[in-house]
Amino acid sequence: MANIALSADGHGHSAAEVAHKNSNQKLAMWLYLASEIVIFSIMIVGYAIWRLNEPDAVSNIHKTLSIIPVTINTFLLLSSSWAMVMGLRAIEMGNRQMFMRWIGATALLGAIFVAGQWLEYRELSHMNLTLQRSDMTxxxxxxxxxxxxxxxxxxxxxxxxxxxxxxxxxxxxxxxxxxxxxxxxxxxxxxxxxxxxxxxxxxxANFGMRFYAPTAFHGFHVVVGVLLALQVLYLGSKGFYDDNPIGVELFGLYWHFVDVVWILLFTLIYLV
Amino acid sequence: MATISVPIGERQTQSMPHWTEYFRWTVDHKIIGVQYGVTAFVFFLVGGALAMLIRWELLTPALDTMASGTAYNQLFTIHGTIMIFLFVIPMWGAFGNYLIPLQLGAGDMAFPWLNAFAFWLIPPAGILVIMGYFVGQAEAGWTAYPPLSTLFSGDGQTLWAMGAHLLGFSSILGSINFLVTILNMRPEGMSIWKMPLFCWAQMATSTIAVMATPFLAGALTLMLLDRVGGTSFFDATQGGDVLLWQNVFWFYSHPAVYIMILPGMGVLSEVLSVHSRKPIFGYRMIGLSSMAIAIVGFFVWAHHMFTSLQPELRIPFMVTTMIIAVPTGIKIFSWIGTLWGGKIRFTSAMLFSLGFLSMFVIGGISGVMLAAIPFNYQVHDTYFVVSHFHFVLFGGAVFAIYSGLYHWFPKVTGRMLNETLGRIHFVLTYLGFFFTFFPMHMAGMLGMPRRVAVYAPELQTWNVIISIFSFILGISTFVFVGNAIWSVARGRRAGANPWRALTLEWATTSPPPAWNFDEPPIPFEDPYGYGTDAATAYLDAIDRTFGVPEPPRPNITGGNSPEALPSPAGD
Amino acid sequence: MATTQHQQSSNSATFGISLVSIIIFGVAMVIFGLVIGGVFTAKILPEQASEQAIATDGLFQVLLTIGSMVFFLVQGLLLISVIRFRHRPNDVTDGPNIHGNVTLEIVWTIIPSAIVVVLAILSYVVWQSNSAPQDQPNFVNGEPITINARGQRFAWTFEYVTNVELPAEEAGAVTVQNDGEESAPEMVSFTTNELHAYAGQNIELQMQTADVIHSFWIPAMRVKQDLLPGKETTIRFTPIATEEGFPYTTLQGPFDLLLEENGTRETRSFGDSTQLIVRVIGEESGGNLTRVQLDTGLQALVDSNLIGPKYARYRLNCAELCGGGHGEMYSYLIVHPDEESYLAAFYDGRVDAVLNPPADPILQGERAITAYACAGCHTLDALGWSGMTGPALNGIGDRAGGRAGSTGVSNGAEYIVQSIRHPQDYYVPGYNGVIMPVHDSTDDNTNTYMSQSDLIGIVAYLCSQTASGDITDSTCGLESWQAENNTLTDPAAVISELQALSDPYQE
Structure with a gap:
């Protein structure tokens, strides 16, 4: 190496810089979601082990949990994921109005899901299902x-x-x-x-804590997601994403993750 | 490619940011790095003071200095928590923050704002943990085993858990930032196999932190629910399971040991190579063994539970634990291979790295002993274990931290630390450390459980020896503190590259300017390629561009000191 | 092992090591390892007092030997490096540009791997033999008994469910119930604060905890096992006779000790209720006097005729942090030399006490109180307790009367009743935040259950604890408390009066 050089010419072009930043942000989001998966997995595995040990109790509980409202709720959350995909597609094609509608729909569906979960909690608490060890009616x-x-x-x-x-x-x-x-x-x-x-x-009697901990933790993520959707909506209305919709994409990743976790929880707690 | 065309010495006059900058929200990774470092060191002093109190109490076999056993328990609980969560981990955050962008030739971290946010979570978390001490009854040790930590401890334990939760969150955010920076922001010409080994170590560390810390978060969430929400995840009388905590906690906390030691190994790889003027021996094996330790580290957690786990599950963990000695051994032999044939300069940084090598190996040997289940039964939860993890975390991590501080202090401040004081610091630390912690092996084997204020009278002799040397160890810290304060103001000007090192952080002024490099730097083909003409030419070019260090002042460093550097070959 | 490494490295000319120096280094390393392993194994471990200890120590010797060799290898190479390759003044060149050596790297991967595989197999074999169920566990008189160990903050209790049947009329009075088969006869059971065994007895403890995690550890036995809430765990070990033999004995009062302290001799007399455990060192003055050592480390001379049956005594620790009194949560394992002395000095007496309970409530209480975890937190010299977490019970009989006024109860005896049934009602000054559990009489399945009859005995016993040792000094305020020769004149009246006092506290 006779050619001694300490620095290269100039700076990168701005398009390349944007692409670089986008890929940074996506990688970070994936890493963040990976760590989220770990937290959820503790609760899910904890529930699953209890589920395996107490098949009778679970069949009794399943008789009491009302599955239809939850199924509707699940469907709404899944639809919101679809709305999210459509919203991202719209902004990528430069259609800001459609984007606003779809993301608005995402936020609305998310909010309805949270409300539905709140109603379910209220009903369950009337049945004496609490975080403490307690028998349901x-x-x-x-x-x-x-x-x-x-x-x-x-x-x-x-x-x-x-x-x-x-x-x-x-x-x-x-x-x-x-x-x-x-x-x-x-x-x-x-x-x-x-x-x-x-x-x-x-x-x-131990169902309460095992039910509320993962579902409420998930519910908290949905609430955060709805707030993020409103933020995306606000920024989108200002034209923030017209050139670079990466923010929408990142929010989408988060939202789909929250969705997938719910499908797991729904299957595990209400179905099997 | 452009050659350097800046007049010699023009960029030498860089000075540190105004001191008020360090107390503000800022997104400059260099300032955040210093913020991390100073905060961590302050916590080190607090944790060290607690350790001195612990040793004072243990001078006699009865409970005397402390008001009650609970007060004593709170001492070591907060000592452990501070040293692990508020000193070692943030200290590596300091090194990572300051060095990763520089070593990669980048202007800043991938997410400067996130970086600042992760740091500013630490002071409130530290306050929570320390408030836990004053509110009282956070007495379950840093491992916080339920039901002691859930049903039998006071409100301090809740604050402790909240503090630990915040620290975990900070650690995850910091690590995501490190990983993205390392994976995505390397300059052209630096493949992953040409990255400095410190970055390799930080990459392995951050991977562990991102994948393991959430386990701590999950476990602490359940603990907080148990404490304030009325659940009973860990209450066996109410259908919970105490082993759930132990499993989840150690699934984080064993990898956390590697979070604390791997960056130290990275520092060692830098320091040993630079200060013995020889390429690192077996670069790939060192890098890969970091990853191997990170991965195998996920499968050894239950060796902390040999006396509580179902007996038939203990054996697999014994095997994995012993296996992890192999990549660790590879590193140690590789470092000796690096030294062999080199031109070893006994700078303070190098002395601490050599100290690491000789002390850490003792921790490794006692680690293999601990893995052997029948012997583990004798020494589990005794001072043997206390000794083992202090050999790993003090003899390992802290020696590496000191080594790194001596090595990079010139880069951060633009001034050299005083070498004479550095050598005094090393001798006191080395001897104080060895004679504090080595006798603990014997105390443990002879029957001293850990975390006791009252012990069998026949063990007093050992404890008095341990305590006396621990006070020497405590005093040694002040030599460093004095040296650092003095050197920041009055130390010898370091120039850009006082150690004539090839990694990129030295290819800019000390301290580096805003955005680190005026132009994107081109890394040398091999970060450890010492002993070639090309390397010498590259180093000379750095010297020509940024200026050479101020020569040692004989009246301060005491004449012709061994750290005298080779003069640039061009002279 | 490391010799091979150096042979490998010598192939690389750059390292410049001669074969001779490698051999010298290797031999030195092996000798160093063998010497350290051989000399220090026994010195840095406590007495080998169980069969398990022998196997464990053998494994440790291997670990120490290999560990010392690795230590020598690394430190030796380090030392050679820093001396031989130190920077010479005025040398401005760098070291050779060597990046590695594949052969060497393979060697130092494979050899450590092989070593750890061997160590793992060896450890497994030792573990297997140490933890496997033993023949004839807990045999006494040719039949097994059950020993339940219980940890409670901050004391150990050991319940012996013997193989002696309880007479039919007594059955039901004992709290231990046999679930399941109703036809099974009830057995005599008793509880102690110390664990007793005889040399060669295969001990198997069923362990349960009353509160937090504890860990059962006898350093001399080299065994440890946690006690986990909600689970029953088992630990097995076999005490053996050691080289030290059986040096301990219990001096039964009254006796005089000739204490030696700082070169001065002082005679001290002990009353007839005193029991003092001492370590026998040897006979002096032609066998008339025996030199003994006290737990405090002081030495004393005592009349040789007073030396009773001897036994070995090993400290038994709690090794898992369990709260403020963790360090004080220790007890002792008493190993009798053989089964006969075990029966004579311990077992038969305890069984007899259950079958023929004493009429005197003070004596009843003295037995009953050791079934509870009081020793962990309270100091009571008469029983050798030294807990510091709670207030000391020495001389409680002198103080109880005075406390009654400040707590609003009728007399000293009722104050003690209240302090046991509802410890939270009154805090002794300086002891805020009471840890002591409520001892109620509702559910005999709970850990803190205390039967009414136990309570009465315990209160009587505590009332008798006066500084002077004279039970007539008691301030408990019971009208029937009258004594002659330091024993109660009318035990039955005391019992009925205590019964009346404590009835309101029965839940």
Missing amino acids: LEDEIFESSLEISQVDGGYEVNVLNQQILDGLDLSYDTERFVEPTVLTEQEYAEFEQAVTTEVVGAT
Whole structure:
């Protein structure tokens, strides 16, 4: 190397600089999302392990969670992702008006999702599902749907409609007796009631924190997303993205990520 | 390509920014770097003072200096938290911030604003952590195992968790910035295989930080929910699981050990090569072993849980833990290979790097011992472990930090640190460190658990020895502080390239101007290509462009000191 | 191993190392490793007092030997480098432009890999043999017993569920229930603050924690296992006779000690309720006197006839941070030389105390109180407690009466009742933020359950703790508390009066 040089000629051209900055920002966004994935994965894996250990409790819970509003909500969130794609496409083609509409739709759908989630939380909290360990009003429901109990002479007659409820009951007498309607003494019935309650409550009582932590954390991301969408909308209206829509693209990445996480959570918590 | 046409010495008169700049929001990576560094060092002094109190308490086997066991527990909790989250990690942030753009010939980081934001998260986080101390009862150690940290600790623990959360967030943002800068902002002509090894180390570090720190964030979120939200993720009586915390925490915190040591290894690769005037030995292996450590580091976490994990799961982690010794060994042998045949200059920077080599290897050996499960049972959670991680984090990270400070101080301030004081600092630190921490091995094996204020009386002798040398270690810090303060004002002018190093941060004035380089610099073909005519010519060109260092003043440095530099061959 | 490395490096002419120097270095390295491993293994580890310790120490010796060789190799090369390749004055040239050596790099990748594989296999083998279930665990009188270890901030308790059946009429009075099969007879069980074993007994502890994570560690046994909330963990070890033998003994009062301190001798007398654990050093003055060492490190002479059965004693630590009193959470493992002395000095007496409980509530209380975790936080010299987290109980019988007024209860005895049932109602000055759990009598499954009968005994016992040692000095304020020869004249009256006092505190 005889050619000793410490510096190169001139500076890069501005188009190249913009492209460079864009690629920087995209890489940073991907890295940020990677770390987000990790946080979510802790909650998702935590839920999944509990789910595997408590299949009975989950089937009871699924009976109580109302799936239809949530499904609609999910659909709305998915649509918002589509609106996002359309919005990005519009601004890339230079159509600012369409862009404003689509991003507006994205923000609106996101807001509706948050509202829907809020309503769901309210209903669940009426059912006594809280962050603390607590039994949902499930207990009564399970007694009603699975057992027929009537007071007779010398105790209670118990007719088990759903034999599954007997699984894992810890009783001092044999559960074979419940194949047919059985008369239990007061003492035996007290034990039976206690055991059923423990079995139901014990497993479902921890559902609250495992449900609220990931969904609320996700909800928080949607709220942030809606605020970002409004910001994008505001800047877009000023023509900020006309030359370089990278900001919209980055927001899009975030929004799709939030969407994908919801699909995972929805499948895991409400479906399986 | 253009050759240099600037008159000799024209750019020498660069001076540091006005001191008020350092207390303001600014997006200049050099100022942010100094902000990181000074903040971290202040926390180092605070954490060190706490350590002195700990050692004072341990002079006797009974509880005497501290008011209660809880007060003692808070001492080491805050000591550990400060040293890890508020000193070592931000200190590497300081080095990364200052050096990465310079070494890559860039004007600034990829995201200057984000950079400033990540820094300004640290002071409030530090205040939260320290408030945790004054509010009280943050006594669960830096590992904060529940249920002690959830059900049995006071409000200080909540503040502690919030502080740690903020620090994690800052670390993630900083690391994203580093990664993008390193991956996307290298100059033309610098492929990833021609990057300085410090950047390689920071790349590995940042990868770990981005992928692992969120685990800490997740775990701390759950802990805060348990503490203030009424959940019971970690409460076994309510359906939670205490091992969940240990698994998630160590899944972050073991890689975090590498977050703390890998940049130090990067510093070592720079310093050893420059100060022995010889190319780094096995560049690729050093770079790749950083990545190997980063990756394998994700699969060893449960060796912190050998006494709590289900027995059958312990074995795989023993194996992975032992494997990680291999890339570490590669680095150590490569560094010795670098020294071998070189022209070793015993500058303070070099002394601390040599100190790192000789101390870190002890930490490595005790690490392999700890991985052997049957022996681990004896020393798990004892002073043996305390000794091990101080050999890694003090003998490793802190020695590397000192080495880096001596090496790059001229670049940051434009002035050299005093070498005589530097050597006094090294001798005190080296001896103080070794005799503080080496006897801890024995104390641990003989039966001293860690985190106790009350211990078996027969262990007092060991503890008195440890405490006395720890005070020497404490005093040694002030030699450095005095040296730094004096040298900032009065030190010898460094010139652009006092060590005649080939990496790009030296190819500009000291301190560098705004945007670092007046023109995009062209890196030398090999960042460690010492011993060739081309390298000498390149270094001479730097000297011609930016000027040479002020010659040593005999009345200050004490005559013909060994750090006397080769004069440019052109003279 | 490193010898090969140097042979490899000598192939590269630039390194300029002669074969002879490599061999000298290699031999020195091996000798250094063997010497360090051979000499220091035993010196830097505590007594080898279990079978597990022998295997673990063997592994450690290998680790130390190899570790020392690596240490020698790296430090040696470093030292040679800095001396041989130091910068000479006026040398302005750079070092040679060498970028690496593939052979060498392969060598120093493969050799360490091979070493760690060997170490991993060796560790696995030792681990396997140390942690595998043993034959005849916890055998006493040819049959197994169950030992439950419990950690509670900040004390250890050990519950022995023996193989002695409880007589039918007594069954049900004991809190330990056998779940499951109703036909199973109830066994005698008792609780101690120290763990007892005999040399050669295969110990297997079922461990549970009452609150936070603790860790069971006996350095001399080389075993450690955490106690995890919500789980039961197991630890296994086999104490053996060591070279030190069984040097400890318990001096039973009354006795006189000839204390030696700073060259002066001083006789001190101890009352008949004193129990003092000392380490026997040797006989003097023709066998009439025995030199012993106290826990404080002081040495003393004592009449040889007073030396009772001897045993070995090892400190048992909590190794996982559990709160303010973590350092004080230790106890001892007492190893008796053989099964006979184990039965005579420990086991039979404890079983007998359950089968034939004493009438005196003070004696009942003295037994009952050791089943609780009081020792972790309180100091009580009579029982050898030294906890610092809570107020000391020495002389509590003198103070209780005075405290009654400031807490609004009727007398000293009720003050103690209140302090146990509801510790948060009154803080002793200087002890704000009480850690002590509420000991209620509602649910015997909770960790802090205390039965009414235990409470009565414990209150009587604490009332008897006066500075003078004379129980008539008690300020507990019970009318029936009258004593003769330092024993209660009417134990039954004291019990019924305490019963009446504590009934309102029964939940």
